[in-house]
Every structure is written in structure tokens, then in C-alpha cells.
Amino acid sequence: MTKLTLDxxxxxxxxxxxHTPRAEQPLGDGGERLHEWMYGLEAFRKRHGQVGGTxxxxxxxxxxxxxxxxxxxxxRGMFGGGDGxxxxxxxxxxxxxxxxxxxxxxxxxxxxxxxxxxGGTTFNFVTDGIGSALEQARSVAAGKNVAVxxxxxxxxxxxxxxxxxxxxxxxxxxxxxxxxxxxxxxGTDPTELEVIRVVESPAVTxxxxxxxx
Amino acid sequence: MTKLTLDxxxxxxxxxxxHTPRAEQPLGDGGERLHEWMYGLEAFRKRHGQVGGTxxxxxxxxxxxxxxxxxxxxxRGMFGGGDGxxxxxxxxxxxxxxxxxxxxxxxxxxxxxxxxxxGGTTFNFVTDGIGSALEQARSVAAGKNVAVxxxxxxxxxxxxxxxxxxxxxxxxxxxxxxxxxxxxxxGTDPTELEVIRVVESPAVTxxxxxxxx
Numbered sequence: 001m002t003k004l005t006l007d008x009x010x011x012x013x014x015x016x017x018x019h020t021p022r023a024e025q026p027l028g029d030g031g032e033r034l035h036e037w038m039y040g041l042e043a044f045r046k047r048h049g050q051v052g053g054t055x056x057x058x059x060x061x062x063x064x065x066x067x068x069x070x071x072x073x074x075x076r077g078m079f080g081g082g083d084g085x086x087x088x089x090x091x092x093x094x095x096x097x098x099x100x101x102x103x104x105x106x107x108x109x110x111x112x113x114x115x116x117x118x119g120g121t122t123f124n125f126v127t128d129g130i131g132s133a134l135e136q137a138r139s140v141a142a143g144k145n146v147a148v149x150x151x152x153x154x155x156x157x158x159x160x161x162x163x164x165x166x167x168x169x170x171x172x173x174x175x176x177x178x179x180x181x182x183x184x185x186x187g188t189d190p191t192e193l194e195v196i197r198v199v200e201s202p203a204v205t206x207x208x209x210x211x212x213x
Numbered sequence: 214m215t216k217l218t219l220d221x222x223x224x225x226x227x228x229x230x231x232h233t234p235r236a237e238q239p240l241g242d243g244g245e246r247l248h249e250w251m252y253g254l255e256a257f258r259k260r261h262g263q264v265g266g267t268x269x270x271x272x273x274x275x276x277x278x279x280x281x282x283x284x285x286x287x288x289r290g291m292f293g294g295g296d297g298x299x300x301x302x303x304x305x306x307x308x309x310x311x312x313x314x315x316x317x318x319x320x321x322x323x324x325x326x327x328x329x330x331x332g333g334t335t336f337n338f339v340t341d342g343i344g345s346a347l348e349q350a351r352s353v354a355a356g357k358n359v360a361v362x363x364x365x366x367x368x369x370x371x372x373x374x375x376x377x378x379x380x381x382x383x384x385x386x387x388x389x390x391x392x393x394x395x396x397x398x399x400g401t402d403p404t405e406l407e408v409i410r411v412v413e414s415p416a417v418t419x420x421x422x423x424x425x426x
Contacts, residue, residue: 012382012406012422013396014227030403159388169225173406173422175372177399183226186390190243193225193386198418200411205420209225209386 002138003145003165006155007065008182009034009204010169015179016152026080026093028179034172037203038062047099049119058201065168070144071137072100073130075154076108079123086112092123100149103140105133107154130157152180159211160187166196168208215351216358216378219368220278221395222247222417223382228392229365239293239306241392247385250416251275260312262332271414278381283357284350285313286343288367289321292336299325305336313362316353318346320367343370365393372424373400379409381421 010016011034018028027034038044042053043063053059076083081090086108092098101120112125126133137146145166148158158164169182193209200206223229224247231241240247251257255266256276266272289296294303299321305311305328314333321338328336339346350359358379361371371377382395406422413419 011403012420013399014394019401033403171420173408175396175399175404175406175424177401177403181227183388186226186388188232188390190224190246190390191388193388195386195413195415195418198411198413200408202408205408205411207225207384207418211388 002070002141002143004134004148004158004163005065005069005145006148006158006164006167007062008150008155008167008169009037009172010182011172011174011176011179013175013177014181014183015176016150016182017180018176019178021077021180023080030176030179033174034176037170037172037201047101049097049099056201057199058203058206061168061170061199061206065147068145069102069147070141071103071105071146072149073105073107073133073137073146073154074149075151076106077153078149078151079106079108085110088112091115091117094121097121098123103137104149105137107133130154130161130163134158134163152182152184155182156185159191160185162211162213164211166208166210167193168206171205171207173204215283215354215356217347217361217371217376218278218282218358219361219371219377219380221363221368221380221382222250222385223395224385224387224389224392226388226390227394227396228389229363229395230393231389232391234290234393236293243389243392246387247389250383250385250414260314262310262312269414270412271416271419274381274383274412274419278360281358282315282360283354284316284318284359285362286318286320286346286350286359286367287362288364289319290366291362291364292319292321298323301325304328304330307334310334316350317362318350320346343367343374343376347371347376365395365397368395369398372404373398375424375426377424379421379423380406381419384418384420386417 018031021028041059045053097119115123192212196208231244234241254272258266310332325338405425409421
């Protein structure tokens with residue numbers, strides 16, 4: 001069985017995006033700073049169709065996650081395009097060649113035909129909930145993991161449902177002060193975690209856990 | 214100049230105490246679980262007047278912090294005894310021989326004479342703010358560090374004022390779901406941190422930072 005995983009960058013004070021994410025600034029105010037540790041890395045640049053970049057332990061961690069992932073699930077907020085019925089001209093934030101390069105399942109209340117993009121990404125739209133999205137993603141992941149891409153509310157839904165098998169939090173050395181909290185609305189029952197691995201670098205600390213069920 | 218430090222245990226989801234801290238349960242619901250990694254350690258037990266216990270890397274981390282600290286600052290909420298004028302019979306949560314064994318400065322709006330306890334702890338009550346508390350604590354710390362003991366609101370006050378020199382967060386592998394958040398109300402200006410050290414153990418991950426000013 002493939003795992004459902006999460007790889008996400010969080011400030012020490014718990015934010016995965018800055019204040020008020022919006023069309024001109026999808027990561028919110030200060031959100032770019034969170035992900036700064038990734039931008040120069042070869043593994044990240046390659047996914048975004050760029051050449052060159054740094055190879056270090058941080059890059060290995062990203063490479064490992066990307067190589068292990070066969071499909072991605074994300075929320076409509078992360079995909080963008082507003083809340084209502086689809087404007088078919090909206091094809092996500094990432095241009096004609098999105099960096100996913102694999103099947104992506106977008107949770108939405110509004111049906112839409114799949115969007116085949118350049119470079120291997122197909123956006124599929126799922127209207128019947130997180131369980132269905134996971135099932136569909138698994139069926140095309142070719143034995144690899146399914147990754148929850150975000151945003152926070154989708155991560156929280158999978159956590160509450162007890163469906164997440166592994167979570168790797170990349171803790172950025174930063175107090176952002178305000179923004180979108182990753183761990184919120186998780187209910188009143190604590191979840192024990194088992195530490196799988198800790199990797200440090202000057203730019204970020206990689207904490208990998210397995211929820212204990 | 215001695216440093217102002219913070220050593221605090223936080224769940225991965227950002228809580229340093231459980232839901233509704235109260236007289237019968239000062240750490241709140243689930244709060245005991247947070248500190249579980251410490252209870253069996255020799256360094257912790259010794260401070261609490263007990264013998265025996267485990268010696269490991271976690272214990273060394275505690276020992277290092279305790280040995281480096283010459284005075285502690287805490288808020289009235291952590292000291293206890295309600296919000297109003299003092300009931301002089303209240304001497305804190307910790308019995309006749311509190312585990313601090315050094316001068317403690319309690320931030321309060323209500324003056325009170327110092328309380329000399331057994332085992333080296335003296336509780337001093339400071340009514341003129343966090344700057345004064347820090348100055349008084351430094352003057353008696355004998356060249357050692359001053360530690361902010363908590364609670365969250367006092368930590369936040371020192372962070373906002375830019376007075377904290379080092380913070381070590383002991384991340385417990387746990388999603389508590391609800392409780393008292395450490396990093397909250399920090400305002401809108403991000404604070405960069407420099408990673409000083411990362412130490413992992415199965416029970417907890419020790420992340421030590423220096424705010425960049």
C-alpha cells in the first residue's frame with residue numbers, strides 16, 4: 001500500500017503561508033521567505049524547468065520526497081480560481097508547465113473536466129471528498145506515495161480523518177508573526193507522533209514523523 | 214552581559230500547555246504529556262528533590278540549561294494565586310521547596326514582599342514591567358543567564374520587545390489539538406532566527422535559535 005505523505009515548510013511559529021494569500025501574492029505577505037531555502041536547490045529548479053542550482057542535504061531531502069511521490073492532492077484554495085463554479089480559463093498558478101509533473105487531484109465542490117498540462121501534470125477535479133481523492137490518487141500513483149500538497153485546511157482534513165501516514169515538516173528559522181497556520185482545527189483528541197528522522201541544515205530543519213494509530 | 218534565554222517544551226502543533234490550565238490541573242488537559250520526556254531524567258528529578266533517574270542526551274540538554282541559569286522570570290499566571298491582590302497564603306504551585314533553587318522574579322500588578330522558600334528559591338514580585346524584571350534578575354544572576362520561565366504571554370512580551378537572546382524549543386512528538394499557544398500575538402513584523410543547534414532523541418527534538426536583530 002502506498003503511503004499518504006505531507007511535505008511542508010512551516011515557520012517556527014507554525015505558519016505555512018503569510019498573511020492574506022491572494023492572486024497577486026499566493027503565498028501571502030512574507031510567505032516567499034518561508035520557502036527561500038528551496039529556491040536555489042537543483043532539485044527544486046529542475047522541477048520548475050530551470051537548470052543548475054545547489055546540491056546539498058536539503059536538496060537530497062526534496063529529491064527523496066519528489067522521487068517517492070506518484071500523485072498529489074490539493075485543495076481548491078491552493079489551485080486557485082476562486083470559490084464558485086469554474087472559469088475554465090483558470091489553469092492554476094503555475095503556467096503552462098506546472099512543476100508537479102504527475103497527476104494532481106484538486107478537491108472542489110464544482111465539477112470540471114481534467115486539464116492536461118505540459119510536462120506531465122494533469123489536474124483532475126474531485127467533488128466527492130478526501131477519501132475519494134485519495135483512492136483516485138492511489139490508483140494512478142504507480143506504487144509510489146500520494147502527497148498532500150496543501151493548503152492547511154486540506155492537510156487538517158486528512159489529519160482529522162487519520163489518513164496521513166507520514167508528515168515531514170521543514171521548519172524555517174523564522175517567526176512570521178501572522179499568516180496561515182498549519183496545525184489548527186485538529187479537534188480535542190491528541191495524536192501521538194513517532195519521530196522517524198531529524199535532519200538539520202543552517203537553512204531549515206527537517207522533522208519527519210509518523211502518526212501513531 | 215548575561216543572556217536572556219528561553220527553554221520550553223512545545224507540541225509540534227505549537228502548544229506549551231493543554232486546554233484550560235486551572236488549579237487542579239496547572240498544565241491543562243494533556244499538558245502533562247508534553248513534559249513526559251523530562252520526568253524520568255536525573256537532571257529533572259534532582260531539581261525536584263528526587264534521586265535516581267536516566268542520564269542521556271536529553272538529560273544533558275536540561276543540565277546544561279539549568280547550570281547556565283542564575284535567575285528566572287515568570288508571569289503571575291505561571292506562579293498562580295489568581296489575578297487580584299495577593300492572598301499571602303499562596304506560595305506557588307511547587308510546595309515548600311520549589312525546583313528553581315535560585316531567585317525567581319514574578320511579574321504582577323500587585324506588590325508583595327519577597328518569599329524565601331526552602332532549597333534556594335526566593336520569589337520576588339515585580340510590578341514595574343518586563344524591563345525592570347530583567348534588570349533585577351540580571352543583577353542577581355551572578356554572571357549566569359536569566360531564563361524566561363513562562364507562561365506564553367510573558368514569553369511573547371519579551372519576544373515582541375526584542376529582549377530574548379536565545380530560545381530553545383523542545384518539540385514533543387505530539388499534536389495536542391488545543392491548548393495554550395507559545396507563538397501567538399507576536400505582531401506583524403517577522404523575526405529571523407539563526408539555528409544554533411539541533412539535537413534529536415526519540416522522545417523530543419531540541420531546537421536552539423538566536424533571534425537576528
